[in-house]
Amino acid sequence: MEVNLWAVATVMLVAVATFYIGYRSSRLASTTPDFLVARRAIRSSRNAAAVSGEYLSAASFLGVAGLVLKDGVDALWYPIGFTAGYLALMVFVAAPLRRSGAYTLPDFCEARLGSRGLRGLSTAFVVFIGMLYLVPQLQGAGLSITRILPFPHWVGALIVAGVVVVNVFGGGMRAITIVQAFQYWLKLFAIAAPTFVMCALFIGDGGISSSATTGLTEPYPPTFTSATKIDVRTPVILQVKEHTWLFAEGVVDDGPAQGSTFWAPGDHKVGAGTQLHFFQGSAVPVVAGAPADNESWLRPVAGTSDLFLTYSLILATFLGTMGLPHVLVRFYTNPDGRAARRTTLHVLLLLSLFYLFPMLVGALSRLYTPELLVTGQTDLAVLALPTKIAPGVLGEILAAVTTAGAFAAFLSTSSGLVVSVAGVLSTDVLPGRVRDFKFATAIAGGVPLALAIVLRPSDISLTVGLVFALAASTFCPILLLGIWWRRLTWVGAAAGMVVGGVLVLSALVVHTISGYTGGWASPLFAQPAIITVPVAFLTVILASLATQRTMPADVNRIRLRMHAPDRLGFIRDRDIARFGTAEERARLANGRHRQ
Amino acid sequence: MSRHAAGPGKHEQQPKYVEPPTKPRRKRVVLADSRAPVTVLRTVVELEEQTSYGEELVRQFIRIQLRTAVRMWGSVVLVLASLPALFHFLPHLSEVTLTGVRLPWLVLGIAPFPLLFGVGYWYNVRAERNERDFVDMVEK
Numbered sequence: 001m002e003v004n005l006w007a008v009a010t011v012m013l014v015a016v017a018t019f020y021i022g023y024r025s026s027r028l029a030s031t032t033p034d035f036l037v038a039r040r041a042i043r044s045s046r047n048a049a050a051v052s053g054e055y056l057s058a059a060s061f062l063g064v065a066g067l068v069l070k071d072g073v074d075a076l077w078y079p080i081g082f083t084a085g086y087l088a089l090m091v092f093v094a095a096p097l098r099r100s101g102a103y104t105l106p107d108f109c110e111a112r113l114g115s116r117g118l119r120g121l122s123t124a125f126v127v128f129i130g131m132l133y134l135v136p137q138l139q140g141a142g143l144s145i146t147r148i149l150p151f152p153h154w155v156g157a158l159i160v161a162g163v164v165v166v167n168v169f170g171g172g173m174r175a176i177t178i179v180q181a182f183q184y185w186l187k188l189f190a191i192a193a194p195t196f197v198m199c200a201l202f203i204g205d206g207g208i209s210s211s212a213t214t215g216l217t218e219p220y221p222p223t224f225t226s227a228t229k230i231d232v233r234t235p236v237i238l239q240v241k242e243h244t245w246l247f248a249e250g251v252v253d254d255g256p257a258q259g260s261t262f263w264a265p266g267d268h269k270v271g272a273g274t275q276l277h278f279f280q281g282s283a284v285p286v287v288a289g290a291p292a293d294n295e296s297w298l299r300p301v302a303g304t305s306d307l308f309l310t311y312s313l314i315l316a317t318f319l320g321t322m323g324l325p326h327v328l329v330r331f332y333t334n335p336d337g338r339a340a341r342r343t344t345l346h347v348l349l350l351l352s353l354f355y356l357f358p359m360l361v362g363a364l365s366r367l368y369t370p371e372l373l374v375t376g377q378t379d380l381a382v383l384a385l386p387t388k389i390a391p392g393v394l395g396e397i398l399a400a401v402t403t404a405g406a407f408a409a410f411l412s413t414s415s416g417l418v419v420s421v422a423g424v425l426s427t428d429v430l431p432g433r434v435r436d437f438k439f440a441t442a443i444a445g446g447v448p449l450a451l452a453i454v455l456r457p458s459d460i461s462l463t464v465g466l467v468f469a470l471a472a473s474t475f476c477p478i479l480l481l482g483i484w485w486r487r488l489t490w491v492g493a494a495a496g497m498v499v500g501g502v503l504v505l506s507a508l509v510v511h512t513i514s515g516y517t518g519g520w521a522s523p524l525f526a527q528p529a530i531i532t533v534p535v536a537f538l539t540v541i542l543a544s545l546a547t548q549r550t551m552p553a554d555v556n557r558i559r560l561r562m563h564a565p566d567r568l569g570f571i572r573d574r575d576i577a578r579f580g581t582a583e584e585r586a587r588l589a590n591g592r593h594r595q
Numbered sequence: 596m597s598r599h600a601a602g603p604g605k606h607e608q609q610p611k612y613v614e615p616p617t618k619p620r621r622k623r624v625v626l627a628d629s630r631a632p633v634t635v636l637r638t639v640v641e642l643e644e645q646t647s648y649g650e651e652l653v654r655q656f657i658r659i660q661l662r663t664a665v666r667m668w669g670s671v672v673l674v675l676a677s678l679p680a681l682f683h684f685l686p687h688l689s690e691v692t693l694t695g696v697r698l699p700w701l702v703l704g705i706a707p708f709p710l711l712f713g714v715g716y717w718y719n720v721r722a723e724r725n726e727r728d729f730v731d732m733v734e735k
Contacts, residue, residue, distance in 0.1 A: 015613050045619045073697075073703060076700075076703040076704050077703070080675065080703065080708075083707070083708060083711050084671065084707070084711055086711075087668065087671060087714060087715050088668060090715055090718065091664040091667055092668070095722070099639070154605045298678065298691045298697055298699075298700075299682075299686075300683070300699045300703070304683075306681070307683050310679045311676070311679065314676060314679075318672070336721065338726075339721065341723075342719065343717055345691075345712075345715050345716060348711055348715045352708035352709070352711065352718075356704075356705070357706065422608045435604040484657070556650055556653070557645065558646055559653065559657065560642060560643075560645075560653050563653065563656060563657045563660060564642065564653070565726035566726075567726075568639060568730060568733065570607070570643075
């Protein structure tokens, strides 16, 4: 892989800017609440930019374009779901959750249902979801670094984890809020500007009609735009639509291959470490399971099982957003429930604006970078497209801009996750001093880093989709029912969380095992929400109805606090009394009557 | 919060009358909060003290807010969730081309986002209106 110095420079620029902004504002952060909730002194527009900056992860920046390249129009459900999840959050959760005064999900569970045991259980799930969500971010970073520098995968993951942990050490949440807001605009610029330039170049070339590539409406596979050498790193099954001549060195169809090879239409197995050389204009083989020709790529859902999967994805993303730990913590930086709602509305606008661009990139990359379909590394589309569409310095600069945006995505989402996981760890597992927060930060960054290096990477958006399914099957029922249903009990909540969580986790285990042993499991195991979410809801409701005697005594007072309009002044924050040492608390209580 | 703040205010004044042996720590004493409603209202007290009347008021208000939320969210979900089935059972819809782009790409790639933002905006207006109505009723 050739070294793109432009990209190296911009990635370093992003890292330095992140450090600098974090450092400048971290001088203002000294008390524990500063670290954890940024003192709630943040404007709603900036807070919205921070929420979006944190939310637009590698899955949004790289994954959406990659899935559009591979799966076509069906992949558009990811950006729709990522955005619609915020509407659900705004409509059902934002204002009441903010007024409840709970800082984290475990805190909410305890405040609403008054059970320490439930708090412990939800702490475990928050930490698990947060770490699971960090893994694809770090793997994405590893993948991207291999494109610009001749380093192995783990270097990128290590860089991102390092920058995040050091930055969080420095200033905690307050610094992070400003960094996140900055990174939203950076990401928007980094995807929008190159997309405009690439679309202009594409149309300037005469659009689809004059290009030498396969038109997107034609029933043929995409074709290589130039002679292409491909290194296959992980074993892969390719589906071939047309007779193809190629040079192969390595293991093909369980036998050694050396030199000229002929592939008849059908499935072909390619072993790890094989080099494939394709000629210009020959048809691109596509990894098994993805639409092989452009005509079927252009059409939505082909079969009943695909339809089922689409609905499963819709359910997971629409309901999963509200259960993600780093999303909820961010709402606590709003002064009251009304501001929380307005922030969410801002976020909807910012997300809608962003998602137009990855889709365009994905469609363009079907024309220009079909070679990614062979290796299955379609997540690289955003990074690979610029140099293909505009060879020379312009392409390298555009690629540098998108790479910088990708790193901003890794950094911001990872920061948010690390802060929220560390916040939960330090207050629930450790005594909750500033020192503990730093220790917890190291754990929250270190464990996912190890996992990211050990586990085999798969499509970023698929992994993220699974995390959404987990959030939708554990925290979503408790949030929705906890806010709107009076008769929820802690037993019901715990039962639902355990059932939903165990179901999704067993699906994850089956999916992972099948990934290592030939991919025999149904794709439903990768996206089980359509079964697990209804089961979790049902469990919560039935178990609650069976244990009405454990309903908290002050449920009416809690409901009043959650729903009464802010002007009546029932809002009461829980964290201030709990966080910090006695000395820190005393310092906070003096001189400020209003938290 | 603000009405709770009136309580501690009194306590903070007390040390002034008892001469402390050591130099007292500097404290900022806040006697009144300008942002708070000036009078303590009877209905608010009823809400706070959980009388049956207060409870009924809150229950009604929550029901109104929930109805607003479910209606808005339900209509969005109905529209969006019908799309995959629509394209599945009426495959020729996928072949309609508008300004050079296939219909599914337009319907899934662009249309949902203004819809989501629009409904969000509308919900925000409605929810805030519900809250204003409730406050007006309580403070009357």
